[in-house]
Amino acid sequence: MTTAGIALPEDPQDAPLSGELLQRFAAIVGDGNALTAPDDMAPYLAEPRDLFHGKAAAVLRPKTVEEVAAIVRLANETKTPLVPQGGNTGHVGGQSPRSPRQIVLSLARLDQIRDVDPIGRTISVDAGVVLQRVQEAAEAAGLLFPLSLGSEGSCQVGGNLASNAGGTGVLAYGNARDLCLGVEAVLASGEIFHGLRRLKKDNRGYDIRNLLVGSEGTLGIITGAVLKLYPRPAGREVAFVGAASPDDALKLLRIAERHAGGGLTGFEFMPRLGLDFVLRHIEGARDPMAEPHAWYVLVEVSSSRSGEDARDTMEALLADGFEASLVEDAAIAKSLSEAKAFWHMRESMSWAQKPEGGSIKHDVAVPVARVPDFLTAADAAVLKAIPGARICAFGHLGDGNVHYNISQPVGADKEDFLSHWREINGLVHAIVADMEGTFSAEHGIGLLKRDELSQTKSATEMDLMRAIKRIFDPNNILNPAKVVQI
């Protein structure tokens, strides 16, 4: 199968689900929550990258963990494939159903915030709670939930954990895995894994929680979680910095770390081209600095003490950066709204590429010190393969995580450009592999990268993964053929 020129794994040739079986599933959730009409299903079948054209027998919207368990039990008995879905914001097709036999199991109606513990600094939530609601609930308790993604207004906690989401807060607080103390999940048998622990330390046996987290719904369906909260910074400062090169940005990172320590809560980089796209296509965006610069860094500093303290730290690190000729120019946000505008420019980077035509995307990470070398090598390889390709490499410099996205040459044919997706992936990922990096830093495997995973991981590790999948899901009903094929 190919979509827009990208070779993708074939859809399974399943027979449609029988009407009788569909009725039995529908009875679990009630008719209003078993969607079968094409228009009703459409939002669950489309996905943000428009790579996968979903097909499904139905979308079920259970309200309780017990309903989820009943659905899974019936699916297991009848070998009906289920595709768990949160906010449907994933980038690798993990949430997309693929045949008229598959059922989308939407967690959206499991949307209760169960409990906030301000002393233990934890929040317990249903899987379907939208990330932004967790952030807001934490804020209402005077605390911080630091997971932060471009899609935070629609992605859900269950999906965040199933895909071990990253984002801009990883630098200081870690990824979704690191922010999770406990999970509740429905296993393929329909049994409930009761792992809603709120303990920072618990060494009782094997780490099942971390197997479920990041397994993209293939080992169990996460229905609830206990997440860590953090003290809310008393002050926060955001600056846009112009820099000559990624190497200079990296040197600035070390200075920033020295000044801010754990208070360095953002260090994102992007090229002028990316800023140009944003200025061109994102409403309200404006250049923070008078002159253009080859590269930009968005720096965020938080202080547990005060706004003044954050300000002092930011000014001190920028002053050191100027003195070392690493900072060409810098604009410190003068208000909360300007700080938000700075972040919005960074977060719009991916969307701003859309109007520029086809974009071949990567989600790679290399050891932080290797980022400049990676960019040099990858740029050379890509431009050799596609002269005129417009490289927009941006992302989480502090994590070594680069969204190495390539917009088509001006005037090129989109389909033709995208037909080079796998070829360009191959070039870029080979460089990444040489540097002991990863071709999936934060977006996961899903369907898009499944075959690449099996081709590049050691046979030993793939065998372990398959054996684990078979233990957890012997009938292969949980998001089948995603991540790993058995």
Add this chain to the structure above:
Amino acid sequence: MTTAGIALPEDPQDAPLSGELLQRFAAIVGDGNALTAPDDMAPYLAEPRDLFHGKAAAVLRPKTVEEVAAIVRLANETKTPLVPQGGNTGHVGGQSPRSPRQIVLSLARLDQIRDVDPIGRTISVDAGVVLQRVQEAAEAAGLLFPLSLGSEGSCQVGGNLASNAGGTGVLAYGNARDLCLGVEAVLASGEIFHGLRRLKKDNRGYDIRNLLVGSEGTLGIITGAVLKLYPRPAGREVAFVGAASPDDALKLLRIAERHAGGGLTGFEFMPRLGLDFVLRHIEGARDPMAEPHAWYVLVEVSSSRSGEDARDTMEALLADGFEASLVEDAAIAKSLSEAKAFWHMRESMSWAQKPEGGSIKHDVAVPVARVPDFLTAADAAVLKAIPGARICAFGHLGDGNVHYNISQPVGADKEDFLSHWREINGLVHAIVADMEGTFSAEHGIGLLKRDELSQTKSATEMDLMRAIKRIFDPNNILNPAKVVQI
């Protein structure tokens, strides 16, 4: 089997290893590194709590990962049980061999620091490197490795990871699991799991690393690891605080967090009784304050900025604590040596109990806010069962992790007192379970808590654990009968 009155699982009734097979194992490491003489083996058979009297055919001391792999391969072929051992400091018997057929596989000679990356802030080490050497190597690079344990002068990285060690740094930096980016391990087949990643983000498939970490050598033998390093604080302050109750200590914790944020790097509590033991038995210990207090808190504040900054923060949080009548008295360490002396008192707490006779130990955690309630309930239950028992509950208040240790009544018979071990465990752990806590916060399961694990975990989770064990170790050669029995 009972030791000092404590019921323990029976030793396996294995036939001794044949001389011929022993020769084949010895040939892998060379005669000098295959120990069989009782005196040579003795240090590997004894263990710190003196609960397990180890028995083994031999101790093998391989020098390389390849030698480890060759040993495991031969063991797998011949179904010879291996007991991996690091610094032999574990508290639950995980490192103790149990029959004349078992071979201790010591990782001590895999002791190379492979690489320090100051930009990516990682260190790659062999499993046999002593924790303190990692701390020192980090320091030499101007960085910090924050894992800190009482046994850091002898415990090894491999054991720290296999047992997911905790310690006093968890509050700010997390446990061993959180500090590990990648592991290399020899699997039961003798194959090497090459997982030495140094990436903060890597979402390629199931989280095998976290299965190996914390599995106590039952799923694979960790031979190397990549660990995270942190910026070295520019300043650090340590204070000993007198408080009236655990409840007041908990309220002080919240104030301390508000002032120090992520810079609160220690918050340990202990009762007067514990301090008395230390003053009585630990050389050089002296009371930091003029008057006695019912409870003590050791507070450590770190600053990325300066010593003055740390000092200001400490003084501000103590001032607030005084004002709120939570702090009865406080002594800020006036020098680095005094700061070390304060920490030494805390770290000697366990040892200082030894001369006081038998001690029934617990390693529990409850949600942080529940610690005072837990202590009230547990004290009542224990004193009802054993009037005159001297309860010395101390530990990591910020993590909700209490070493709820009970010294025998003055003048009681040690054996008789210790015969109540399981009974007292039962009382205390029932209270912990009611509070959704854990009976093993940081010490793991090993042999000591294996049966309690299987009795208290859900059948679903135990089944998953056994199935995982069978995948990783079908012949049951890796630390058999520890953690989980198959």
